[in-house]
Structure formats: structure tokens, C-alpha cells
Amino acid sequence: xxxxxxxxxxxxxxxxxxxxxxxxxxxxxxxxxxxxxxxxxxxxxxxxxxxxxxxxxxxxxxxxxxxxxxxxxxxxxxxxxxxxxxxxxxxxxxxxxxxxxxxxxxxxxxxxxxxxxxxxxxxxxxxxxxxxxxxxxxxxxxxxxxxxxxxxxxxxxxxxxxxxxxxxxxxxxxxxxxxxxxxxxxxxxxxxxxxxxxxxxxxxxxxxxxxxxxxxx
Numbered sequence: 001x002x003x004x005x006x007x008x009x010x011x012x013x014x015x016x017x018x019x020x021x022x023x024x025x026x027x028x029x030x031x032x033x034x035x036x037x038x039x040x041x042x043x044x045x046x047x048x049x050x051x052x053x054x055x056x057x058x059x060x061x062x063x064x065x066x067x068x069x070x071x072x073x074x075x076x077x078x079x080x081x082x083x084x085x086x087x088x089x090x091x092x093x094x095x096x097x098x099x100x101x102x103x104x105x106x107x108x109x110x111x112x113x114x115x116x117x118x119x120x121x122x123x124x125x126x127x128x129x130x131x132x133x134x135x136x137x138x139x140x141x142x143x144x145x146x147x148x149x150x151x152x153x154x155x156x157x158x159x160x161x162x163x164x165x166x167x168x169x170x171x172x173x174x175x176x177x178x179x180x181x182x183x184x185x186x187x188x189x190x191x192x193x194x195x196x197x198x199x200x201x202x203x204x205x206x207x208x209x210x211x212x213x214x215x216x217x
Contacts, residue, residue, distance in 0.1 A: 003175065003208050004182030006161060007038035007189065008059060013049045015196035020205055024055040026081065027186070029071065031061050035194035036186070044075045056102060057081055057099070065089035072097070081126055096122060099161070103130030104151065105144020113151045119158060126184065127151070129164035140164050149178045168203035172211040183208065 007019050008026030019025045027043045028041040038046070048054040055078040058071045063086035072094065074194045081099040090098075101112045116125065127148050129141040142165030152160050162180035163193050167188035174183065189204055191197040 001098065001205070001208055002212055003180075004159075004161065005205065006057065006182065007161070007196070007207060008057075008184055008186040009034075009186040009190075010196060011036055011038065011042075011194055012196070013046060014198070015201065016046055016049045017051065018196075018201040019050065019054045020196060021053045023049075024057050024079075025050050026059050026186070027077070029058045029060055029075070030067075031059070040070065040075060043071075043077075047076050055079060059083070063087055065094075068094060068098070079124070079173045083128075088208065096123065097209075098122060099124045099126050100200075101126040101128050101163075103128060103143075104164075105130065105147045107144050107147035107150075109146070111147075112156065113147060116151070116155055116158070124159045124161060124181075125160045126163060127180070128184075133148065145174060145178050148180070152179060166204075168200055168207050171204060171207045175211050 001020060005020050005023040006026050009028050010016050010025050016025050023148050027038055027046055028034050029038055029043045031037045050056045057079045058077045059081045065087040066088060068080055079097050079099050081101055083101045086100060100122055102125060104114060127143055129143045148162060159181040161182040161184050162174060162178055163184035166174055166183055166185045171183055185204055189196055189200040
């Protein structure tokens with residue numbers, strides 16, 4: 001597939017095995033209240049189970065610089081998706097492998113869009129629905145696709161990852177409407193909060209592939 005696909009909120013090795021080649025496995029790490037939250041130790045075990053050719057991402061909320069370093073050095077993730085403030089005190093390479101999550105919408109048609117940091121600092125950016133308190137995504141709430149499309153059009157070539165309310169049933173529509181570089185799904189491939197359903201994971205990938213084969217990407 002040409003579309004980057006991240007399966008997020010993974011908690012079991014069987015779900016990790018479903019991550020497509022060229023995509024990413026996302027692990028929510030030490031986020032209190034999330035049904036998908038893992039300890040550092042459990043996250044390390046699952047990162048070790050990520051097949052070759054896939055990235056391992058940690059998903060965190062307002063981390064300290066020290067915690068980010070532990071995720072890279074001890075857990076072994078490739079990238080850290082950050083909801084909330086980016087910590088000070090990180091070196092260039094560490095910052096370069098962070099993925100800020102930007103809340104998008106609802107935005108009026110002529111309303112202001114979120115500020116986008118320079119590509120030299122953050123090569124990848126995550127777009128998600130706003131709100132949700134301290135929990136990072138996984139609420140099944142859709143981002144503002146119109147605003148996301150405007151933002152992506154305003155920054156051609158940027159690697160935007162669209163999350164928020166995606167499912168096997170609507171991901172093709174999202175790809176056609178928003179044209180993101182990648183898509184991120186969590187609750188849309190679950191049978192219950194934190195429980196991934198293999199059939200829905202595979203259905204999501206089939207929908208992305210069908211969109212691409214239909215000339216949409």
C-alpha cells in the first residue's frame with residue numbers, strides 16, 4: 001500500500017502481527033484512564049514483537065523529556081506521538097522523531113487553522129479530533145475532515161497522519177476527501193475498548209487497498 005497505516009492502541013501480540021508492512025504499531029504508554037494503556041515493561045514486550053518492516057510508535061500525553069528518552073532507549077520505539085505539550089530539553093534527533101498531535105476542528109469554512117511547526121523540526125504530524133480530556137484519541141470521534149483537507153492543501157508534501165473516528169466503512173471516503181499521507185485507527189477496529197478485532201483490522205486494510213486500486217491514490 002502507498003498509504004501509511006498505523007494501528008493504534010495495540011495491547012496483544014496477535015494484533016501487532018496484523019500491522020501491514022510499511023505501517024506502524026501504536027502503543028499507548030502509561031496514560032492513566034485509557035483502556036489501551038500499557039506499562040513500560042509491557043510496551044517493551046510488544047515492541048519486540050513488531051515484525052520487520054514496521055515502525056513501533058509510543059503514544060503519550062504531555063511527557064517529560066526523561067520519559068521520552070526512556071521510550072526511545074529502553075522500550076525501543078521508533079517514534080513518539082505526543083498529545084499536549086512537547087517537552088523541552090530534547091536533542092535534535094529525539095525531537096525529529098516526535099510526532100505532535102494537532103487537534104483539528106470543528107472549524108468554520110473561513111476559520112483559522114492550527115499552526116503547523118516547520119518540517120525541519122517535525123517531519124510528521126498527527127491530526128485528531130479535539131477534546132477528550134487527558135486521553136489520546138481512541139474515542140471514535142471524527143476530526144473535521146474539511147479543515148484537515150484545507151490544512152493539508154496549505155502544506156503540500158507534509159506527512160500528515162489523519163486519525164479520529166476512522167473505520168473500515170469510512171476510511172476510503174476519508175482518503176478521497178482529505179488526501180492525507182497516512183491514516184491512524186484505534187477504536188474503529190475494536191470489538192470493545194482496547195480489544196482489537198482481526199476481521200476489522202483486515203477490513204480496514206482492504207478498504208485502503210481498494211481505494212488505491214481504484215485510482216484514488
